[in-house]
Amino acid sequence: MGTTEIFRIVLLVLLIACAVAVNLTKNLMQAVIIFMSYSSIMCILWILMQSPDLAITEAAVGAGISGTLFLMTLKKIEAEDAGEKKRKKKRAGKRS
Amino acid sequence: MITHLWINNEEAVAIILFGIGFTMLLFQKNLLKKLIGMNIMDTGTFLFLASMGYIEGRRPPIVENGVLERSAYINPVPAGLVLTGIVVSVSVTAIMLSLTVRLYKRYHTLDIDEMYERSKHAAEDR
Amino acid sequence: MKKAFHRFYNLIAVICCLLLIGVLLYAVSMLPHYGQENPRSVEVVERYVHDGLEETGATNIVAGMILDYRAFDTLGESHVLFTALICVIILLGKDVKNMRREYDGYYTVEYESYHKLADDKILRLVGYILLPCLFLFGIYILLNGQLSPGGGFSGGAIMGAALIIFAAAFGFETVDKVFTEKVLKGVTFVSLAFYSFAKGYVFFTGANGLENHVPKGEPGMILSGGLILPLDIAVGMVVACTMYGFYSLFRRGSIGHDHTFMDQQ
Numbered sequence: 067m068g069t070t071e072i073f074r075i076v077l078l079v080l081l082i083a084c085a086v087a088v089n090l091t092k093n094l095m096q097a098v099i100i101f102m103s104y105s106s107i108m109c110i111l112w113i114l115m116q117s118p119d120l121a122i123t124e125a126a127v128g129a130g131i132s133g134t135l136f137l138m139t140l141k142k143i144e145a146e147d148a149g150e151k152k153r154k155k156k157r158a159g160k161r162s
Numbered sequence: 163m164i165t166h167l168w169i170n171n172e173e174a175v176a177i178i179l180f181g182i183g184f185t186m187l188l189f190q191k192n193l194l195k196k197l198i199g200m201n202i203m204d205t206g207t208f209l210f211l212a213s214m215g216y217i218e219g220r221r222p223p224i225v226e227n228g229v230l231e232r233s234a235y236i237n238p239v240p241a242g243l244v245l246t247g248i249v250v251s252v253s254v255t256a257i258m259l260s261l262t263v264r265l266y267k268r269y270h271t272l273d274i275d276e277m278y279e280r281s282k283h284a285a286e287d288r
Numbered sequence: 289m290k291k292a293f294h295r296f297y298n299l300i301a302v303i304c305c306l307l308l309i310g311v312l313l314y315a316v317s318m319l320p321h322y323g324q325e326n327p328r329s330v331e332v333v334e335r336y337v338h339d340g341l342e343e344t345g346a347t348n349i350v351a352g353m354i355l356d357y358r359a360f361d362t363l364g365e366s367h368v369l370f371t372a373l374i375c376v377i378i379l380l381g382k383d384v385k386n387m388r389r390e391y392d393g394y395y396t397v398e399y400e401s402y403h404k405l406a407d408d409k410i411l412r413l414v415g416y417i418l419l420p421c422l423f424l425f426g427i428y429i430l431l432n433g434q435l436s437p438g439g440g441f442s443g444g445a446i447m448g449a450a451l452i453i454f455a456a457a458f459g460f461e462t463v464d465k466v467f468t469e470k471v472l473k474g475v476t477f478v479s480l481a482f483y484s485f486a487k488g489y490v491f492f493t494g495a496n497g498l499e500n501h502v503p504k505g506e507p508g509m510i511l512s513g514g515l516i517l518p519l520d521i522a523v524g525m526v527v528a529c530t531m532y533g534f535y536s537l538f539r540r541g542s543i544g545h546d547h548t549f550m551d552q553q
Contacts, residue, residue, distance in 0.1 A: 118437035181309035218323035253372030
């Protein structure tokens with residue numbers, strides 16, 4: 067078994083570890099970041115599998131853009147909560 | 163069977179990833195976690211397809227020095243299929259995420275059971 | 289009663305999952321060994337590898353495949369991207385109808401956070417250093433699609449990511465000066481229309497045995513591969529516009545500068 071083979075198997079194990087970790091974390095932010103690292107590991111695997119086209123696309127799309135979209139959704143949800151709080155305060159102020 | 167799985171370890175890992183994603187889709191109550199599970203299912207499928215095309219000791223499918231024999235390059239067909247698949251999976255994710263944002267605006271929760279309860283109450287209130 | 293049903297449901301779901309994984313793993317154990325050629329699927333590959341360079345003129349066989357032999361697949365896919373962008377505009381775009389009175393607090397908070405990020409010094413410095421390289425790299429990959437790994441999808445995605453970093457580091461105001469909603473819609477429409485017409489022409493002449501007037505060029509040069517380079521550029525433009533559009537819609541609810549809502553604040 068050569069070093070490339072061992073490296074590949076380590077990457078595969080890390081891939082499963084990342085997937086399980088996403089499943090188990092409670093914090094959504096951590097889940098998204100683990101998912102982004104999962105995509106990066108996938109990208110290295112594709113270089114090892116001799117498909118550089120896929121590696122470039124996965125690095126830009128999987129790790130970059132879809133991760134950004136998930137983070138944007140989280141931020142939007144936070145802003146929604148803050149807006150809700152503000153609205154409640156406004157209502158309470160009007161009542162008193 | 164185990165020895166065969168060890169030889170086919172790449173495909174086996176792809177199937178396990180598919181299973182993990184499927185389990186996440188079924189058991190997670192959080193909508194964002196469900197979406198990440200769907201993405202993991204996607205990548206599992208891509209890994210499976212790409213690993214079917216990999217042939218040991220061959221180069222990526224880019225013609226060098228005019229060598230035009232099949233025995234020199236890996237299988238280019240799965241690479242082309244997966245390339246389109248990756249970009250489609252992003253657009254699907256974007257649509258799902260915007261639906262999630264709309265649902266959150268309506269019910270102020272990401273938990274799908276809670277959302278169901280609240281939708282029932284909203285119907286009763288009306 | 290309800291709890292018992294839930295437990296029963298969970299049990300059934302676990303069994304289904306395990307069964308699915310087991311069946312699939314059993315199927316995998318009977319596949320040809322990893323890293324060896326599957327002798328049942330060689331005819332198509334033989335044709336693509338052996339005649340691909342002559343028939344398409346592209347050194348990168350994958351590019352020749354997805355933009356020449358299977359170009360309708362790619363055409364459908366770029367339309368999928370466009371449709372996705374329209375769906376996101378419908379779902380997240382701000383307009384008078386979907387903005388309710390009670391949510392006005394939400395937009396102020398979002399407006400504040402959107403200005404705060406643009407003032408980040410570290411992000412701005414990184415943007416100054418990184419952005420020229422990123423755009424250059426994206427364009428390089430886009431233009432070399434027929435010669436080296438890359439092409440429309442990867443180059444477009446990198447350029448879209450660069451635009452996203454640009455918008456995050458220097459604020460949407462800077463991007464809006466050049467890249468408005470009109471520009472985005474125009475670029476996407478022209479790219480898709482060009483793709484459809486060019487590929488329609490090639491398929492029409494090819495199917496009817498007419499002479500095709502697109503020169504193939506010398507393999508290995510930048511201007512080679514016939515229609516592959518222009519089609520690559522079209523696909524790349526669509527992908528870049530879509531990615532930036534997603535980001536902008538998620539961030540502020542509109543692609544260009546939104547006069548009706550942002551100026552009120």
